[in-house]
Amino acid sequence: MLTATQHQRIDRYLAELDGALGGLPETERADVVAGVREHIEAALTDRGGITDDDVDEVLRALGDPLTIAAGATGDDGGSPGPATVASEDDRVRTVPMLQRDWVPGFVMVGLLIGPLVLTLLATIGGIFLLPFVMLGGWAVLWISPLWTPLEKLAGTFLLPGVGILLFVGLFTTGSTEVCGGGMREDGSTYQTCTTDGWLTPMVFWITFVAVAALSIGTAYVLYRNGRRRTAALAQSFSTGA
Amino acid sequence: MTNLRRGALEYCILALVRDGERYGLDIARELTDGVLMAGEGTLYPLLSRLRKGGLVASSWQESESGPPRRYYRLTPDGRAALDTFEKTWQPFRDAVDRVLAAGRA
Known part of the structure; x- marks a missing residue:
């Protein structure tokens, strides 16, 4: 299990990411942070006894929160990505029935x-x-x-x-x-x-x-x-x- | 990140989940080679957008160790987008290569 210090370090990283993602709608921000949190948990579960170095390594591999945020919030206007094209009706999208x-x-x-x-x-x-x-x-x-x-x-x-x-x-x-x-x-x-x-x-x-x-x-x-x-x-x- | 790289990356994610469900960490490791993605974290905003756009769908699954994980798979819309991209990518790349080579000559 994680020590209190390791928890703190992960929480601080996620808080930084959350802050850096300020340009995104609240909803998307929570989704991204949840994904990254899951990533950290999965990456640490793959290892046996978790040392502070393991935590550092996983966080380093994820990259700087500001870099992640830059990729997410960067000039959205003309992105040629498929998601932009397909998500024009984002505002009317609702959670699937089930x-x-x-x-x-x-x-x-x-x-x-x-x-x-x-x-x-x-x-x-x-x-x-x-x-x-x-x-x-x-x-x-x-x-x-x-x-x-x-x-x-x-x-x-x-x-x-x-x-x-x-x-x-x-x-x-x-x-x-x-x-x-x-x-x-x-x-x-x-x-x-x-x-x-x-x-x-x-x-x-x-x-x-x-x-x-x-x-x-x-x-x-x-x-x-x-x-x-x-x-x-x-x-x-x-x-x- | 440039729009070009981000656009290409999104299609790479679609391609990775084409043949079956995969979870975030698994996809991230595949893409982090320093060229496509600088850090694994870059994946998550993209996954979030693809999911909102309806190109991938996700479901939770048991993992042998630790909490359940979210697995991503391609939707029919995603498959169609990927097919279209594949058809245009090769001619697009060739055209760019040609212009770059011409500029050097």
Whole structure:
């Protein structure tokens, strides 16, 4: 991990870059700084134990913040580059549909909250909605570029886990309870129950708590990452007006 | 940086992501030879512009070590721009060479 001094050095470099990019719209500036920050992290991860010299070397290879800024803000008027030509409609560009800020919330509702609530509303027909809600959630989760493949895989199975287990617990008979009772000779009554089958209440509740924890943990990570990425995108796409 | 170099660099970036997704550091290392790009950092304003222009798109991917990385790939618009550039680049370069040679003679 980085020492405090190394962190400081990197932060100072990024602050200098941010300052040097003053000529750019706020939005583009944040995008460039985020890219460079990612570059530094990736370059340092490639090495083993990180020394101060490693940090210096990575920053030196990036170049002087002022040089980077000069390339970014230089006389933009007649650049023959393809980006200039294609970005004339920058001001009307909006963030693509499946990368907007409602997407993480939508996926959470579809895959975590949907199965839970609809299971509880099963008696009034909620169960018929369940396939649609979940398919919608899965589709958005997989099509949206907000998450990595690993995150998508985790979300696919772990998010609906708790709701599905609740469904199983409520509506299937993994076990049967047999009770018998009667009256003893002294007039008192008695009742004994035995549970057959693999799914005893004990096993069910332990599994339920474990799966619920996994579902909620996954939801937290995916929602947080998703929101962070939509925020970064919104910044890079906004008009900067 | 001159406009000419920056323009050419943008097409070089498009060419590097033509055959598959690559992340920033990877692209930067490929381009930093002291001729095209003086420092690796120069890449990021260009990537930002290309993305805003819709010529490249990006997505986050897991990395074996460290945080997820942003991978860049060519969009259909980017592919079209690159194809057009490739078609004009060779005659353009030849024409410039001819004029330079004529000026020397």
